[in-house]
Amino acid sequence: WPPDPTSAAVCTVGGNLAYNSAGPRAVKYGTPRENTLALEAVTGTGEVIRTGTRTTKGVVGYDLTRLLIGSEGTLAVITEATLKLTPLPEAKRTLQAVYADMAGAARAVSRIMAQPVTPCALEFIDGQAIDMVRPFARIPLPEGAGALLMIEVDGLAGCLDEASERVMEAARGPGLLSLLAARTGEEVQGLWEVRKALSPALRRLAPKKINEDVVVPVSRMPALIEGLQALSQRHGIRIVNFGHAGNGNIHVNLLVNPDDPEEMERARRCLEEVFALVLKLGGTLSGEHGVGLEKRDFVAMELDPASLALMQGLKAVFDPRGILNPGKTP
Numbered sequence: 001w002p003p004d005p006t007s008a009a010v011c012t013v014g015g016n017l018a019y020n021s022a023g024p025r026a027v028k029y030g031t032p033r034e035n036t037l038a039l040e041a042v043t044g045t046g047e048v049i050r051t052g053t054r055t056t057k058g059v060v061g062y063d064l065t066r067l068l069i070g071s072e073g074t075l076a077v078i079t080e081a082t083l084k085l086t087p088l089p090e091a092k093r094t095l096q097a098v099y100a101d102m103a104g105a106a107r108a109v110s111r112i113m114a115q116p117v118t119p120c121a122l123e124f125i126d127g128q129a130i131d132m133v134r135p136f137a138r139i140p141l142p143e144g145a146g147a148l149l150m151i152e153v154d155g156l157a158g159c160l161d162e163a164s165e166r167v168m169e170a171a172r173g174p175g176l177l178s179l180l181a182a183r184t185g186e187e188v189q190g191l192w193e194v195r196k197a198l199s200p201a202l203r204r205l206a207p208k209k210i211n212e213d214v215v216v217p218v219s220r221m222p223a224l225i226e227g228l229q230a231l232s233q234r235h236g237i238r239i240v241n242f243g244h245a246g247n248g249n250i251h252v253n254l255l256v257n258p259d260d261p262e263e264m265e266r267a268r269r270c271l272e273e274v275f276a277l278v279l280k281l282g283g284t285l286s287g288e289h290g291v292g293l294e295k296r297d298f299v300a301m302e303l304d305p306a307s308l309a310l311m312q313g314l315k316a317v318f319d320p321r322g323i324l325n326p327g328k329t330p
């Protein structure tokens with residue numbers, strides 16, 4: 001089953017479905033919504049419902065499967081899932097491309113996504129993040145690096161030379177500082193170490209950071225990163241960005257100290273402007289984390305009143321007594 005959230009070792013399929021959780025592989029294989037055929041669930045009235053089909057096509061009735069996936073446990077408890085499985089690829093290649101700036105990297109992402117070989121991972125970290133993980137890089141990173149892409153290509157073993165050459169060709173362009181292809185398992189590990197060192201480094205620096213996961217169309221990523229840099233300066237809040245570039249899904253980390261009320265107030269104002277920027281660029285407030293309690297007050301920035309009213313109506317039908325994750329409906 002392709003969905004691969006970082007929490008895969010500890011989370012449940014029910015939790016994955018409730019949050020439509022995904023990871024790097026989503027760029028090629030999609031999220032749980034694209035990889036689930038049918039569900040059994042219990043609504044707030046205690047009724048057991050079966051949604052979807054065991055077939056890969058089916059248009060009878062409304063698509064309740066996609067409605068329940070990502071509904072954050074507010075409409076029904078999922079008790080069974082029919083998952084759409086995908087054969088494992090025979091082989092994989094790992095590439096690392098480093099650029100002088102985000103604009104160069106973002107243009108490369110657009111070029112990579114516009115050619116026929118879709119990578120199975122296209123991850124990004126920004127210049128601030130590169131500086132944080134530079135000491136952990138076994139394979140040295142070039143000076144002046146403003147953005148780094150981790151790229152993986154999978155498929156038939158016999159086709160991978162050409163497939164990765166196509167992706168490397170697309171990665172080449174203005175601003176490219178280095179482009180490496182791992183030749184051994186050890187080199188693969190070495191390239192990924194940089195990306196994997198980031199979360200622990202961030203945790204050490206700002207254990208209670210604000211971690212958002214906004215999404216913009218891939219072509220708007222340079223504008224997003226530029227806008228975030230401007231907001232960071234204006235509000236005096238350090239912002240570090242990384243994420244799933246192939247989906248335009250960026251984890252925006254505001255490094256704050258929650259014990260400093262003045263800084264937290266600046267961060268709150270900064271965050272509102274981050275969300276406004278994302279929506280102006282045609283994006284959405286969350287690609288993975290969902291709404292929950294923390295983003296509930298921001299949802300009306302993105303959804304129109306008629307859609308919100310329909311969602312509240314759906315909640316009332318599925319869960320008239322409001323017993324499923326109360327208080328979390330947008």
Ligand SMILES: Cc1cc2nc3c(=O)[nH]c(=O)nc-3n(C[C@H](O)[C@H](O)[C@H](O)COP(=O)(O)OP(=O)(O)OC[C@H]3O[C@@H](n4cnc5c(N)ncnc54)[C@H](O)[C@@H]3O)c2cc1C
Nearest residue numbers: 005006007011012014015016018019021022073077078288
């Ligand atoms: C270290 C870490 C890394 C993470 N990395 C990622 C990532 O890379 N990508 C990503 O998308 N998310 C990520 N997450 C978020 C989280 O892992 C996912 O949302 C995950 O799918 C939650 O699953 P869980 O089993 O832990 O759910 P829980 O935390 O137990 O529950 C989450 C919510 O889902 C509801 N729920 C759980 N089971 C069901 C069910 N059967 N039916 C209906 N509702 C249900 C619960 O009521 C709750 O509201 C990460 C979280 C952590 C802690």
